[in-house]
Amino acid sequence: MAEPSETQERADARTFDRPERAMHATDLVSTPATDLVTRDPVTVSPQTPIAEAARLMRAERISCLPVVVAGAVVGILTVRDLTNRVLAEGRSSDAPVAEVMTADPVTLPSTALVADLLRLMLDRGISHVPIADDGRLVGLVTSTDLTRVQALSTDLLTYDIGATESVAEMVDVTRALPDLLVRLVGSRYPHAEVTRRVTDVADAVTRRLLALAEAELGPPPAPYVWAACGSQGRREQTGVTDQDNGLILDDTARPEHDVYFARLATIVSDGLAACGYEYCSGEMMATNAQWRQPLRVWREYFDRWIEHPDPKAQMLASVMFDLRPIAGDTSLFTGLQHDTLRRASANQIFVAHMISNSMLHAPPLTFLRGIATPRSGDHRNTVDLKLNGVIPIVDLGRLYALRGRLTPVNTRDRLLAAGESGVISQSGGRDLVEAYDVIATIRLEHQARRIEAGESATNFLNPKDLSDFEREHLREAFLVVRTMQSAIGQGTGMLR
Template identity: 60%
Template sequence: MAEEGRLLGIVTLRDLARRVLAGGLDPQGPVALAMTPDPVTLPPDAIGSDVLHLMVERGIGHLPILGPKGLEGIVTRTDLTRFHAESSADLEGDAARAPDAEALAAVTARLPAMLARLAGAGDRHDVVTRLLTDVADAVTRRLLVLARAELGPPPVPFLWLACGSQGRREQTGISDQDNCLIIDDAAQPDHEAYFAALARFVCTGLDRCGYVFCPGGMMATNPRWRQPLRVWRRYFRTWIERPDPEAQMLASVMFDLRPIGGELSLHEGLQAETLEAASRNSIFVAHMVANALKHSPPLGLLRGLVTLRTGEHRNTIDMKLSGVIPVVDLGRVYALQGRIATVNTRARLAAAMAAGVISEAGGRDLIDAYDTIADARLAHQARQLREGTRPDNFLDPATLSEFERNHLREAFLIVRRMQGAVAQGRRLP
């Protein structure tokens, strides 16, 4: 989605210049401007190459940005260097060295700028969400280290796992936390206090870093999701053997589990045996298919885009519940049918196609449709961040060009077609 006024495809000069006036970048810029008679300037809609060319041509290091109402800020060589140098690797490194949760919160506070920069540069959604999730993983692992430093070594091995969007490596600009704890079966009743304190330390730290507490309580602080391995085996066995509505929901969440820190072997055996048992139970698979069809693409009878009709987000499309979630649910069903261990949605679709669970043509179409929907969602959030508003999942289709709306509608039609195929238990040709 091309946008005018990018700074090397990342952010507008107006946005960057305002950071200078707000004290976020090189403080010497305004001083240099005051001392320069008749300075060279650029408008806010100039692009990054304009800045670089002018700086090199004139041998200058500061450029005032002038809008219709006067000075909007100043861009300097230092600003450009700093802005381009920061990457997810920088944030992960800073997280790994953070001395406390407050320092970690300062690291995650830089994530919105990274999201806006990557999405503005045209990076694909799965690359951006993977990098955002990598930072969340690094923050979680650092909190585990800090918890151990405060509480002492664990009495028995354990494994911290993420589920939800972090588990699938699909975090965007708005993410709550979904996590759980698997404890070694050697744990004794008096060990519970240690792991309760560990969960409280890590979950509270994540909340402070912007990964807010899960509204549904799907966190390690909930004793239900902080259990020995034998209990987790019983959970999955019960959900598979008696797939009531709650079991469907819980199984859907837990099939996205991904280890973050601790003893990896606690998950490896559990995942393999659960996939095996679940895929062989046709009743459970049927329930999971039904669960995957609860969220429909936002299409009307005449195949037009349908927006929310009431409430705060009237006339918008929920790009999470009606956009990406239907594809996430399909990917989970395909993974179950093909006993596919990976939990990332796009990777699941590719693996399902390779395994013959879905046809090559159907798989390619669905991956393209998912990319279109997820890219539109992420571009919407990046645009909100650049405008200084809180990101959400509610996209007003009126903000899109006719070309973009047509592509989005076609993507939703493909998802609907694939839902129909899985409902009938058939492969698309």
């Protein structure tokens, strides 16, 4: 393999000048170069006139052309070559490409990893690498391709989100989110790590939208904290999500201040929707005046739900017990959470109602303990991995946290804390965590497969799409959840 010529297109320094642009080693190790390859790239022969090659590059909007003979890569022609070797030297545009191309360019095999590409580009100062096996061209990777993959790091996405100056720019950045989920799942990250990273992006979008809103509206007239609930609150967002949020205002806020906070909420909520976070169908958002209130009103809400736990109160309490502060004065939230947990856990009637609420969603099992699927309707022959998969465990985790006055909001953290604190037995907690891991992982892998296939992510899975091994583990996970629900219903599922 020959050393690259100085004119084998030098990498644009801006591509690599930011420390954050370096990918994490864990991402690099598991990412094959073929994931980035432009297959069947536009090519030319050594005899192609320079002018024809230049017109081809302009028409295809590409910065380089592999030069091939009988499928073998013998050179590469770049925009820089046209500048330095043709225009700067006054060479005739009728001359063949062979006179100005970089001959025998450095290549990598299709077995290379993204780490190899990055190292080669940085060490050699090049930005176009042909991928070739036994000399035959497989495809081409450019620094633009690499930058695109690098952008699939949550650190980079959040960095870029923080640098945006408009919602339109934010939309451009967050378009990478589905690919991020696919890459994280493909890299075999634990499901809790995947959903945490995906949620980190939503948090960054929210914070940036709040900053842009304040820049437009001026300083807030009173302190506030923006809090998320639902999957964002629990840091469990996947490829299918909407927005659930609220504004907790300082008690110094006056009624006339709501004009400001209503506008702020609208800017943020509309921005989230533009970035793919759908509006909540139940209007549990800060744009709804009910969820944009001073702290004293929020305390009244929780007091009323605890003292009068009707079905609506149970539903609202279930959602709002998952609140997590995103931006603002977090002290407004901390005291509310501790006081609410203390009062709710001490009210046995409320706890009993929450136990009943945790039974509303059951794992899909037949009488004979097989996996049950509907035989008709839009989702026939499928399992809803959200409503009948993770939600029953989310409900149990919330119940354990309430009973034990545990502050974690993430479901897995709640289950672990419940086992460690004695709210449930260690064996029961361990079984439930493992069941949750199985169901949540299968859900994410299903969504990733759909995204890779160019389809929208959903929570509906046909069990026949799983291997026998996966299907049996899913069935066993559902059995664990049913067992824990039965124990709760019989009063034996918690030790306190």
